[in-house]
Amino acid sequence: MVASDSPFVVQMQDIVKMFPGVRALDHVNFELKPGELRSLVGKNGAGKSTLMNVLAGIYQPEEGKIYVNGQLIHPMTTERARQLGIAFVHQHSQLVPALSIAENIFLGNPLTGGSGFMAWKRLNDEARKRLNTLGLEIDVERKVEDLTVAEKQIIEIAKALFANAHTIILDEATAPLPKDEVNMLFDFVRRQSQQGVAFVYISHYIEEVFELCEVVTVMRDGQIVGDYKVANLDQAELIRLISGTRVEQFHRESRNGSGKTVLEIHGLNRPGFYQDIDLVIHEGEVLGLTGLEGCGKANLARGLYCLEPLGKGQVVLNGKPYHPDEPEAALDAGVAYLPRDRHGMGIVGMRPVGENVTFSILKRLTSRFGLLDTGRERKHILSFVEKLGIKTPSVNQPVEFLSGGNQQKVVFAKLVSAEPRVLFLDEPTQGVDVQAKVEIMKIIDQLSRQGVSSVIVSEEIREMLDVCDRILVMYNGAIVAEFKVGDPNFAAEKILMAVEGEREAL
Amino acid sequence: MNNRKRIVWILNNLIWFLLLLVVLLFALLSDRFFMPMNLTNILLHSTVLGILVVGQSFVLITGNFDLSSESTLGLSALLGAWLILPKGAPTFGGGLLLSPYIGIVAILLIGLAIGWFNGFLITRLKMNNFIVTLAMLLMVRGVMMPITAGNTMARLPDEFKFLGAASFGPIPVAVIAMVIAFAVGYIILQFRPFGRSLYAVGGSPDAALAAGIDPDRRIRQAYLISGVLAAVAGLMLAGRSGVIVQNMGKGDIFEVMAACVIGGISLNGGRGSMFGAFGGVLLLSTINSGLSLLRISTFWIEIASGLIILIAMLIDSQKIRYISSQVVPLTKLEKKPSAEAVSGD
Numbered sequence: 001m002v003a004s005d006s007p008f009v010v011q012m013q014d015i016v017k018m019f020p021g022v023r024a025l026d027h028v029n030f031e032l033k034p035g036e037l038r039s040l041v042g043k044n045g046a047g048k049s050t051l052m053n054v055l056a057g058i059y060q061p062e063e064g065k066i067y068v069n070g071q072l073i074h075p076m077t078t079e080r081a082r083q084l085g086i087a088f089v090h091q092h093s094q095l096v097p098a099l100s101i102a103e104n105i106f107l108g109n110p111l112t113g114g115s116g117f118m119a120w121k122r123l124n125d126e127a128r129k130r131l132n133t134l135g136l137e138i139d140v141e142r143k144v145e146d147l148t149v150a151e152k153q154i155i156e157i158a159k160a161l162f163a164n165a166h167t168i169i170l171d172e173a174t175a176p177l178p179k180d181e182v183n184m185l186f187d188f189v190r191r192q193s194q195q196g197v198a199f200v201y202i203s204h205y206i207e208e209v210f211e212l213c214e215v216v217t218v219m220r221d222g223q224i225v226g227d228y229k230v231a232n233l234d235q236a237e238l239i240r241l242i243s244g245t246r247v248e249q250f251h252r253e254s255r256n257g258s259g260k261t262v263l264e265i266h267g268l269n270r271p272g273f274y275q276d277i278d279l280v281i282h283e284g285e286v287l288g289l290t291g292l293e294g295c296g297k298a299n300l301a302r303g304l305y306c307l308e309p310l311g312k313g314q315v316v317l318n319g320k321p322y323h324p325d326e327p328e329a330a331l332d333a334g335v336a337y338l339p340r341d342r343h344g345m346g347i348v349g350m351r352p353v354g355e356n357v358t359f360s361i362l363k364r365l366t367s368r369f370g371l372l373d374t375g376r377e378r379k380h381i382l383s384f385v386e387k388l389g390i391k392t393p394s395v396n397q398p399v400e401f402l403s404g405g406n407q408q409k410v411v412f413a414k415l416v417s418a419e420p421r422v423l424f425l426d427e428p429t430q431g432v433d434v435q436a437k438v439e440i441m442k443i444i445d446q447l448s449r450q451g452v453s454s455v456i457v458s459e460e461i462r463e464m465l466d467v468c469d470r471i472l473v474m475y476n477g478a479i480v481a482e483f484k485v486g487d488p489n490f491a492a493e494k495i496l497m498a499v500e501g502e503r504e505a506l
Numbered sequence: 507m508n509n510r511k512r513i514v515w516i517l518n519n520l521i522w523f524l525l526l527l528v529v530l531l532f533a534l535l536s537d538r539f540f541m542p543m544n545l546t547n548i549l550l551h552s553t554v555l556g557i558l559v560v561g562q563s564f565v566l567i568t569g570n571f572d573l574s575s576e577s578t579l580g581l582s583a584l585l586g587a588w589l590i591l592p593k594g595a596p597t598f599g600g601g602l603l604l605s606p607y608i609g610i611v612a613i614l615l616i617g618l619a620i621g622w623f624n625g626f627l628i629t630r631l632k633m634n635n636f637i638v639t640l641a642m643l644l645m646v647r648g649v650m651m652p653i654t655a656g657n658t659m660a661r662l663p664d665e666f667k668f669l670g671a672a673s674f675g676p677i678p679v680a681v682i683a684m685v686i687a688f689a690v691g692y693i694i695l696q697f698r699p700f701g702r703s704l705y706a707v708g709g710s711p712d713a714a715l716a717a718g719i720d721p722d723r724r725i726r727q728a729y730l731i732s733g734v735l736a737a738v739a740g741l742m743l744a745g746r747s748g749v750i751v752q753n754m755g756k757g758d759i760f761e762v763m764a765a766c767v768i769g770g771i772s773l774n775g776g777r778g779s780m781f782g783a784f785g786g787v788l789l790l791s792t793i794n795s796g797l798s799l800l801r802i803s804t805f806w807i808e809i810a811s812g813l814i815i816l817i818a819m820l821i822d823s824q825k826i827r828y829i830s831s832q833v834v835p836l837t838k839l840e841k842k843p844s845a846e847a848v849s850g851d
């Protein structure tokens with residue numbers, strides 16, 4: 001790398017990037033100083049990921065210039081970007097699932113110990129040592145495919161840091177992370193930025209933007225709206241800049257509904273995951289289920305949808321014993337589940353938007369001879385695309401080409417299509433912009449008015465407060481606290497304390 | 507941006523353009539190409555291949571392989587004939603002398619059984635589909651040998667030969683059967699919930715599961731279909747040749763795979779249509795018959811077949827690359843790096 005007088009590590013000038021039917025980037029300028037913590041925000045499909053993909057050489061722009069340390073780089077390729085010290089931590093894992101953590105960390109520069117053979121012990125020791133410097137105590141011999149989404153993200157970020165990058169792009173890196181790990185990550189990011197590493201931080205979590213960054217760049221419809229000092233902004237103002245209009249904060253008055261019991265769980269036990277779960281869900285109720293990563297809340301939801309073993313206990317749905325043996329049976333019984341891992345479980349990326357919406361309900365869309373009524377199917381798809389505001393050039397577009405938030409809306413459309421009675425939503429607003437978040441809340445609210453119960457499994461307590469009637473807190477596999485939202489002596493702080501396992505909250 | 511759509515459309519239907527090209531080429535090279543005899547030959551050659559391809563397509567779309575289908579074809583026909591033919595020369599049957607209809611049912615059951623076993627090993631015991639069906643390819647072929655001690659079975663009854671040898675007027679029954687197989691396959695894939703869910707399974711088994719589709723069950727069903735259709739192909743081939751030999755169908759799997767891939771069925775699963783696969787079958791059969799019409803030695807035909815498989819794979823990989831990268835318009839790629847740019851090292 002050549003030293004230069006340029007005050008910027010990265011300069012992008014007049015970048016234009018076209019996709020079929022969209023001008024994803026429209027003469028965008030973007031600059032970054034060494035050690036800067038820059039946030040990049042905007043609605044779903046605003047072009048944030050595309051801009052960073054251009055910077056990292058993944059997409060070739062139609063027009064524009066990219067300078068790194070004052071030098072014009074043309075063409076920018078992924079290879080060159082890496083050599084130049086630009087690292088990209090993607091929305092979803094780019095690690096090799098079948099390899100261990102240590103192997104992934106040293107992928108591309110294996111330690112052979114001079115003999116030509118892999119020096120496994122050295123590899124593992126070295127990987128462990130490096131992760132320790134980041135304050136991570138992880139069994140480096142575990143396979144990546146066995147890790148949770150959160151763990152994968154952490155390894156990926158660590159890997160970028162080990163590669164001596166001076167500019168690190170975090171594209172919604174925190175979206176799948178539990179809160180305590182987000183804090184750990186932020187501490188780490190701050191320390192690195194003091195060492196001169198610049199970060200571009202893409203996120204839909206407005207609070208995080210305020211917490212971490214000094215300057216925020218707002219994008220809208222492929223253009224830069226402006227760079228703003230966080231100190232001069234408040235959240236409402238930033239949200240207005242992002243969406244271009246006023247977004248009314250969604251707030252649902254908590255309601256009691258009909259009070260009829262829909263789902264009842266008694267003494268449900270799954271050793272190592274959760275114990276003695278007693279739970280009643282009422283018709284039209286919106287229930288929040290929160291707790292730290294690993295507290296068992298996600299296992300419970302996945303278990304009830306037959307994606308993992310449920311354990312022993314009594315479960316009654318609509319007065320009948322509920323013992324489905326596979327997701328299809330759960331769906332038929334009226335239970336649906338929105339997975340946390342959108343890319344792995346939510347969408348079939350290579351298939352069109354339309355097919356993804358109807359995969360769960362094909363049987364219901366048949367007419368004579370058990371053949372699909374394609375006219376009815378199309379109508380159904382179009383109505384959901386419109387209702388949820390899914391931004392796509394056509395319903396035949398493969399889902400993988402949609403922006404993250406729009407993919408999530410497709411998953412939502414698929415769920416709601418199945419006309420469930422009880423919805424389990426695992427981090428439903430993940431990767432969804434402020435406006436779409438409000439839309440999703442509205443969908444949940446509307447469903448609740450039609451008698452559909454929702455269980456939101458999430459660590460976004462603030463969001464849950466806006467939509468839930470009741471919030472249950474799990475700690476170490478047990479439900480330790482229950483809060484009724486709107487209760488006179490209800491306080492959000494108490495939830496936070498219960499989440500951490502503090503008994504006084506109860 | 508309609509250009510891109512057009513390119514994708516052409517890539518998806520490339521097979522029909524290729525077929526047209528090849529037909530024109532052979533018509534120019536040989537004036538006998540358009541003779542009814544030759545056209546019928548092309549269709550006849552397509553029949554057994556076509557039935558195998560329909561079954562294979564189901565399996566491929568789920569993201570799996572069925573390499574064993576050519577052996578299934580051989581064993582099922584052999585066993586079915588063994589049940590009905592007398593002992594000793596020249597028939598070499600088992601001497602059970604069962605009715606030909608029972609023989610036909612047995613053929614189908616054997617196809618189902620092999621398909622079931624493939625599915626069982628792959629989904630219940632979680633064995634790799636490529637290896638499982640490769641092993642079955644060898645084992646099932648091996649089982650054929652001791653049954654007739656390597657002899658050729660002959661004098662098949664007419665009921666047995668109906669599918670392969672009979673015809674309605676000028677149209678062979680086999681051709682009708684193949685067209686029906688493709689049509690039904692097409693309808694199942696496009697318009698039956700079962701068929702559509704196969705694409706989800708091939709595209710992402712986990713997402714299919716979460717959408718209430720049991721990927722393992724779908725995969726087992728696909729193998730059953732492939733097994734039973736391979737058996738049908740066996741009956742057809744036996745009927746057409748009138749005899750059953752040890753190496754019946756041997757080596758067909760290459761042509762089957764080639765036809766599927768040229769026809770746009772992705773080996774990675776989740777993509778492809780019966781319509782395209784039909785085109786693939788016609789293309790291969792046309793090339794085959796065209797080359798023999800030109801009296802080109804078989805050794806060239808084999809080289810040509812190999813080449814076609816390679817070209818098919820090339821098209822498949824490039825198509826996926828094109829569709830998934832959605833890269834810049836082609837003109838932009840040719841732009842040279844500007845002079846002031848730092849050159850790569």
Ligand SMILES: Nc1ncnc2c1ncn2[C@@H]1O[C@H](COP(=O)(O)OP(=O)(O)OP(=O)(O)O)[C@@H](O)[C@H]1O
Binds near residue numbers: 044045047431
């Ligand atoms: N590979 C692609 N092919 C076609 N269109 C694409 C592709 N990638 C992005 N787009 C389109 O370009 C636009 C910008 O997408 P981009 O992914 O950059 O949005 P984003 O700001 O990152 O959104 P999100 O917050 O939802 O991740 C969208 O309209 C999207 O549909």
Ligand SMILES: [Mg+2]
Binds near residue numbers: 048049050171404
């Ligand atoms: Mg994005």
